[in-house]
Amino acid sequence: MTNTIAALFASQDADAPAFGAPGRTWLSYGGLRDLSATVTDTLHAAGIGRGDRVAIVLPNGPEMAAAFVTIAQAAVTAPLNPAYREEEFAFYLEDLRARAVVLKAGDSGPAFEAARKMGLTILWLEAGDDGAAGLFTLRADGSAGQTDGTLPGGGDVALILHTSGTTSRPKIVPLLHSNVAASALHIKASLNLTSADRCLNVMPLFHIHGLIAAVSASLAAGGSIWCAPGFDAIRFFGWMREARPSWYTAVPTMHQAILARAPRNADTIADMPLRFLRSSSASLPGPVMEALSETFSAPVIEGYGMTEAAHQMASNPLPPGVQKPGSVGLEAGPLIRIADETENRLSDGVGEVVISGPNVTPGYEGNPEANAKNFFEAEGRRWFRTGDQGTFDADGYLTLTGRLKEIINRGGEKVSPLEVDGVLSAHPAVAQVVTFALPHPKLGEDVAAAVVLKEGAEATEADIRAFAAERVAGFKVPRKVLILDEIPKGATGKLQRIGLAEKLGLADGATP
Structure with missing residues (x-):
């Protein structure tokens, strides 16, 4: 049963490429599985295991992707934005109850200072520039003591992220292995991903979009992920030539920046045809979707996701299905319904979008008030309120009309x-x-x-x-x-x- 991150790629071809990066050789699936075993041994030796929380503070790239995938097989991962200041790291590390933090070897910045003052175990990650993309070693500075060496199962937490906290204190979102695996398989099915597909990842890997859509879904399909060091519209088309991807996924602002530079890179677009482009994490304006599709001569698949759903909830279909500009598409994993915005009941017409399915978090951690507000029981199922207002058309396509708070x-x-x-x-x-x-x-x-x-x-x-x-x-x-x-x-x-x-x-x- 595929209900853990390890199970997502346990049977993929050992010689097939998994992770790539600029100027690096590929890390194979066999190499990734070997790395997973080594990381598990290192963590256990450092007193870190099942249920222990490990913050990961690394720059974007293949090591960040591999660290998430491998550490989650032994402990709980908590990727954090490397751009945070020391006070922010101190808040998140304490809020997460982290036992250790992964840092790039030699990093003496604010994350290190916050972790040092809190007495956390530092796991130094070392990777050679001439090694396979994503290959690394961990060296523990200190020990967290005794640990549970049992490997996590589907009901264990694999990933912890915070909500954005725009209007209130950030909420802790724990995602189980089964949540992550379900969402990865949903995306694989929506995009018809196979081992022939290659994703060019420009999304930050401290965010649910990149971790699940780019990395986890690709691994579930036996495909490959070429990991850029971040998003850079100027370098994007050069990366396309080196990576030779079949698709990429991004937020609308990234697509718009790429679109602005497309006319001067027409040769690259013609020489490196994409099977599709994917957009998520914010609504893609209809004119932008149409311009992207025309420019790349490929369908633009807009998806609808959020952290609490381990990313994907809805998706426009691939051809011969119809991509509707302005719509986030059809139900694509969990059940999606419309609910009354104040009463705990399902309704018709325009209302709050609610979801129920195997990819949905069991609930916010340590926040019964938020759980009471955001989850409810109706028609024999548990529903999560997304905070989005929307409506379905006659064909079952969901259109968002805004965030309720917005x-x-x-x-x-x-x-x-x-x-x-x-x-x-x-x-x-x-x-x-x-x-x-x-x-x-x-x-x-x-x-x-x-x-x-x-x-x-x-x-x-x-x-x-x-x-x-x-x-x-x-x-x-x-x-x-x-x-x-x-x-x-x-x-x-x-x-x-x-x-x-x-x-x-x-x-x-x-x-x-």
Whole structure:
């Protein structure tokens, strides 16, 4: 039964490539399984085993991918953003109750300082630049004492991540081995992944999207993952030539940056045809989906995922299925329904998106209030409230109308920022847009939009407002349009609506 991370790739061809990286030879599946056994022995010798939490603070790349896959077979993984400051590391390490932290050999930065002050075991990761991609050794600095040497099963926690914490204290999301395995298999099925597929990963590997969609789903299919050192639109097409991928997955802002550089890389796109492109973690504007599909002559598969679901919940189908711009697709793993936004019951029409399935976390750790608010029983199943508002069309495609917390309440008139995003994205001069709530002294909130123009394009605030006014009702037209060089993003490249007015210095202002 495939209900652990180890089981996902236990039977793959030993000689087949698993992990690659720029200028490196490939680590085979046989090599990855050997590495897993060595890592387990090292952890056990350091007093770390089943149920013990190991924070992983590594730069993006094949060692980060391999560390997640191998450490999870003996202990609990907790990848953290390497860009955190010492105070942030101290918070997360304490909140996680970590027993050890994995650091790149020689790292004396803020994660090391936080771990040292807390007396945690340091696991130094060493990898040679001339070795196979992802191959490493661990050296323990200190011992965590006695441990349970039993290997984890499907009901054990494999991965712990925090929610973003935009509006409150971050919540701890434990994901079981069975959750991760189920989601990986769901994605494999949705994308029809096989051993012939190769993913070019540009997603950060401290985030659920990269860990599950790029890495775990590929391993489940016996495919290969070429691990870039992060996202860089300038280097992306060079990586395509070296990696020769059949697909890549990214967030919309990354796709837009790639699209902006596509015209000068037409030869690479023609020489390295992709089977498909995948987008997730935020809604992909319809015009961007259409432009990507036309540019790469390949279908763009938009998926819908979140941490609490071990990533994927819905996905647009591959051809001959229809990809609907603006929709996150069909149910693709868990059951998806619409629920009343305040009462614990399923409903029809527009409402809160809820899910139930084997990939869904058993619940937030140490947070009974959040569990009571976000989980409920109905029709014989346990449902998780996603916080997203949405509706199904007649064909069963799910369209998100916004985050419930992000819906703009303009004097009682509700405005979906996603709808306005879609309209403004169709403006020929607009490269990126994020619509957000702007405080208003009388209405409470009004509509505003931050816009980045395409390279060489020109448009004024009045032009963009006039464009919107021809396409949506007057109350949905942004009262303020800010034309920026760059829109503030979160650590994973997602545009963040909540708090954007404050970040842009508009929280105390009012629209005219």
